Amino acid sequence: MIDYIVSILTEGAIFAIMALGLNIIWGWSGDFDLAFYGYVALGAYMTLVLTVGPATSPTEYILGLSLPFPVAVIIAMLSTMTLALIVGSIALRHLRGIYFSIVTLGAVYVLYIFAGQFVPLFNGFNGVSGLFDPMGDVLGLGFTAYPYFYLALCLVVLAVVVLVVTRLSGSRFGLALRSLREDERAAAAFGRDIYVMKLKAYVIGAALGGLGGGLFVGYLSAFNTSAWSPVETITLYAAILVGGRGSTRGVLLGIVVMYMGLQEATRYLPEVAGHASFAPAFRLILTGIVLVLFIRFRPQGILPERRLRDKDISGTGGTASVAVENPITGPALDPGAA
Amino acid sequence: MTALLEVRGLCKHFGGVLAVNECSFSAAEGQITGLIGPNGAGKSTAIDLISGFKIPDTGTVVFEGNEVQGRTPHRISRMGMIRTFQTPREWPGLSVLENLILAHFEPRREQFWRSMRGPSHAEKVDAAAQLSRARTILEEFGLIELRNERAGNLSGGQKRLVEFARIRMAAPRLVILDEPMGGVNPVLGERMATAVLGFVAAGTSVVIVEHNLPFIERVTDKVVVMAEGRVIADGPFDSLRSNQAVVDSYLGEMPTYDDADA
Numbered sequence: 361m362i363d364y365i366v367s368i369l370t371e372g373a374i375f376a377i378m379a380l381g382l383n384i385i386w387g388w389s390g391d392f393d394l395a396f397y398g399y400v401a402l403g404a405y406m407t408l409v410l411t412v413g414p415a416t417s418p419t420e421y422i423l424g425l426s427l428p429f430p431v432a433v434i435i436a437m438l439s440t441m442t443l444a445l446i447v448g449s450i451a452l453r454h455l456r457g458i459y460f461s462i463v464t465l466g467a468v469y470v471l472y473i474f475a476g477q478f479v480p481l482f483n484g485f486n487g488v489s490g491l492f493d494p495m496g497d498v499l500g501l502g503f504t505a506y507p508y509f510y511l512a513l514c515l516v517v518l519a520v521v522v523l524v525v526t527r528l529s530g531s532r533f534g535l536a537l538r539s540l541r542e543d544e545r546a547a548a549a550f551g552r553d554i555y556v557m558k559l560k561a562y563v564i565g566a567a568l569g570g571l572g573g574g575l576f577v578g579y580l581s582a583f584n585t586s587a588w589s590p591v592e593t594i595t596l597y598a599a600i601l602v603g604g605r606g607s608t609r610g611v612l613l614g615i616v617v618m619y620m621g622l623q624e625a626t627r628y629l630p631e632v633a634g635h636a637s638f639a640p641a642f643r644l645i646l647t648g649i650v651l652v653l654f655i656r657f658r659p660q661g662i663l664p665e666r667r668l669r670d671k672d673i674s675g676t677g678g679t680a681s682v683a684v685e686n687p688i689t690g691p692a693l694d695p696g697a698a
Numbered sequence: 699m700t701a702l703l704e705v706r707g708l709c710k711h712f713g714g715v716l717a718v719n720e721c722s723f724s725a726a727e728g729q730i731t732g733l734i735g736p737n738g739a740g741k742s743t744a745i746d747l748i749s750g751f752k753i754p755d756t757g758t759v760v761f762e763g764n765e766v767q768g769r770t771p772h773r774i775s776r777m778g779m780i781r782t783f784q785t786p787r788e789w790p791g792l793s794v795l796e797n798l799i800l801a802h803f804e805p806r807r808e809q810f811w812r813s814m815r816g817p818s819h820a821e822k823v824d825a826a827a828q829l830s831r832a833r834t835i836l837e838e839f840g841l842i843e844l845r846n847e848r849a850g851n852l853s854g855g856q857k858r859l860v861e862f863a864r865i866r867m868a869a870p871r872l873v874i875l876d877e878p879m880g881g882v883n884p885v886l887g888e889r890m891a892t893a894v895l896g897f898v899a900a901g902t903s904v905v906i907v908e909h910n911l912p913f914i915e916r917v918t919d920k921v922v923v924m925a926e927g928r929v930i931a932d933g934p935f936d937s938l939r940s941n942q943a944v945v946d947s948y949l950g951e952m953p954t955y956d957d958a959d960a
Contacts, residue, residue, distance in 0.1 A: 524814070531813030532804065535792075539800050542789035548771040549749070549781055550868060551803035560810055667793040669846050670833075 366507045368620055373514035374575045376615040379596045380525050380608065381568025386597070387606035387665070388534060389561040390541030392457070395447055395464035397593040398471045399440045399566040403573025404583045405475065405482045406436035412490040421483045429494035433574035440570025441563050443471075448562035452555060456544075476585040487584020494578045514575055521568060525608050528564075537561050538606070538665075591644065595619065598651050604661030613663055622646055701760075702727040702872055702903050703779070708747055708757030708767075710740075717743040719927035721757070725872065725920075730894060730904040732914040732935070735924035736948050741907045742784065744924070745874050749781040750774040762871065776803065778871035784880060786857035790850025794841055794860055797849050798832040801864035832867055839863045839893070855886045862893045865902065872903045879910040891917055923948060 378400055385393045410432035414424035427435070451463040476485050493506045501509050528534050537557060539547045544554050577583050595618065603614020622643055632638040654661065701724040708721040718740040725731040733741050746752040748759050750771040759767040766774050789797050806812060807821060817825065836842045839859045844852065849860055858878060865873050875894070879887055887910070894917050897904050908914050914921060915935045922932040925947040931938055938944045 527816070528810075528813055531816075532807045533810055533813035535796065535800060536808045538792060539789050542791045543787045545751070545771075545783065546787035546789060547800075548751075549775055549783075549787075550801055550864070551772050551775040551805070552808075553770070553772045557808075564810070665791075667846070667848065668796050668799075669793075670795050670829075 363507065366511050368623060370507070370511045370514050370579055372615055372620045373511070373518045374572050374579065375596070375599070375619050376612055377514075377518055377521050377575065378569055378572035379599050379611050379615055380521055381565040381572065382593075382596050383565075383600050383606065383608070383611045384525070384528075384537075384561050384568070385565035387600055387611070388529070388537040388541060389558050391452070391558060391562065392461045393464050393562070393565075394461050394593060395444075395468040395471075396566070396569055396596065397588065398468035399444055399569035400573035400576065400592070401475070401583070401588045402443055402471070403433075403436045403440045403570030404577035404580075404587075405488065405573075406439050406570075407432045407574035407577050408488040408491055408583055409482065410435055411494060412488065415483070419483050419486070419488075420480050421488050422481055428498075429491075429578060433571065433578075436574045437567050437570040440573070441567045444563045444566030445559070448559045448566075452558045452562060472585060472588065475588075483584075485585055487582060487587070489582030491577060491581050493581075510579060514579075517571070517575060521571070522608060522612070525568075529608055541606075595647065598647050600661075601659075602650060602654050602661055604663040604665060606665035607661065607663050610661050610663035610665070614661070617662070618647065618650065622650075700727055701725065702762060703748070703905065704758075704760040705744070705748060706758045706760070708744060708759065709755045710743055710747055710752065711755060716927055718747060718754070721924065721927065721929055723922040723929050723932055725903060725905050727903050728898060729919040730898060730906060730917050732918035732921040733905060733907045733924065734909070734911070734914060734921060734948065735930075738926075739924040739948075740927040741924055742876060745781060745876055745905075745907060749779065749874060751781075775870075776805070779874070780865060780868055780870040780872075781874040782861050782865070782876055782878065784877045786854070786861050788849040788852070788857050788860050788864075790848065792849060793846050794836065794849050794852070795832060795845040797860055798835065798863055798867045799828065801867040802828055802832075803868065835863050835866045838866075838896075840889075854881050855883065858882060858886070858890065859893075862890065865897065866893075866900060869900060870902055872905065873897060875904065875906045875908075877907055877909065879908055879913055887913060 378396075382393070382396050385391050385396065407429075409421050409423040410425050410427045411429055412424055413426050415421045447464065447467045451460050451467070455463055475482050478484070482488055493501070493510075496506045496509070499509065536547070536552060539550075539552065540554055540557060548554050580587065599614035599618040600611050601614070602618050603612065604610020626639050626643045626646065629639050629642060703725040705724065706722050708718050709716070710718040721740065721744050723731075723733075733744070735741055743752065747754045747757075747767070750766070750769050750773070753768050757767065758765050761774070761777060761779055764777070766777065766779075789800065792800070807817065833842065833845070836845050839862065841856065841859055841863060844856065849857065852860065862878070878890060878894075882890060891913060894904060894906065906914070906918065918935060920932065921935045921938060923930050923938060923944050925943075930943045930947060931941050
């Protein structure tokens, strides 16, 4: 039982990091990106081939540098950002809405087919394996203690990500990105370079996807194309939508509800003889139903993105009563500054 | 009086349609210039060409002595020329106050690394000053009670006012207003006329595209008349009443009571 809790919390923390990354792209700057799971996968693959030793026949893959896990994850993030920069600079140039989504979907399928068919890269459909308990031997952790360590590691990384994302969200950078989501022609009319801003958001979001992928593969110890289905992207989108698009607290809650909650809710389903995949399938159906209900009745999510609340009633400002409850523009409206 | 904006020989065609044909006019500093003409005269296209939202086939746009044709909208905006659109384009999901704060563009503070680091003391002081300026402007436009409301929840007229308040907040050198009176009732219209005059008082010159002729007559110093992509006349509004070309193409379209009797 405790093993189960540890594993679901670890997965939850990793998926939360990915969802927070996707939230920057879709929640803040408003681009419905379908390539996102490709960045997660690239982060996972790169982390693998950087940490494991050289390939031995019959397996084939690039690199195999036996680097320490944290270094590998950082390099994996950088390669993910590079790929996002390439895809984003093409897709964000002129395309918006569904056309942007189609191009990103195309990009992720190219990557998917490439990873699956071009064996010398990541060993084709068989994938790469061999990353067992990263950092476990260095720290002298035993077989039983290791899952707790990895859970703690993921939670610490998640906490750092939450801090960074919260800071960005409340900054002028974060607020300006929201203006692109709301009306980008008006944003351009007021001086924003839409293309550059959207590209920045895209690369930052993809970096978190790569980070999530790196941690995910440390948990799974192996990765191949079958671990990489488009459905995963939908789960992330569902979590963001249900929790509250654009809102950091909302996304975290969304992961708890849509990922951990649904997992838990469908855990004790009776087994149907001859239908082994009944529970996972039912989980997807449930995800769909919850999504539809939310889009219909509460599209802003459980914890919607908070707006700046200016409570000063005198209207003249400039006094110590410049009280701002929520800091979408955060430090900008610091009471102490007046 | 120097020309703040000078448009020379602007042309733009879409397929076989020549939307703007050798359009030339100028707008003087500290003045309100009206741009009128029948539907399809090319007014909106001309604005798009001037503000960078469309690229002209030929012609030059000189703003404060710099040629700006073909530049991107955000670069032109940063030079001090801001435009509005025919329909209000508020940022609907943001609050009214946030709409104003974002109208004041600060490129340095919006940089990623700066946002990570947090604002310096000087920036905090400046931000507090901008906040109180935003409040003052909202009060002036009668929107102060709505400052925490989502801009998308406002009525059509209030959205127009939010757009005007954003212009005041941005304080550009020149604003181009594209049909600001569309769907606005007479009472609000009076307030908007005051606001347009207020732009000039605050140091923002105005170019205004509008079909509401009493409004144009009231606020403009000079009127440019376009028809079929060309400028057919320009001068003070009164002088245009006697201009046969203007009457034929535009003013003459307005029915008079005499017609009804006959």
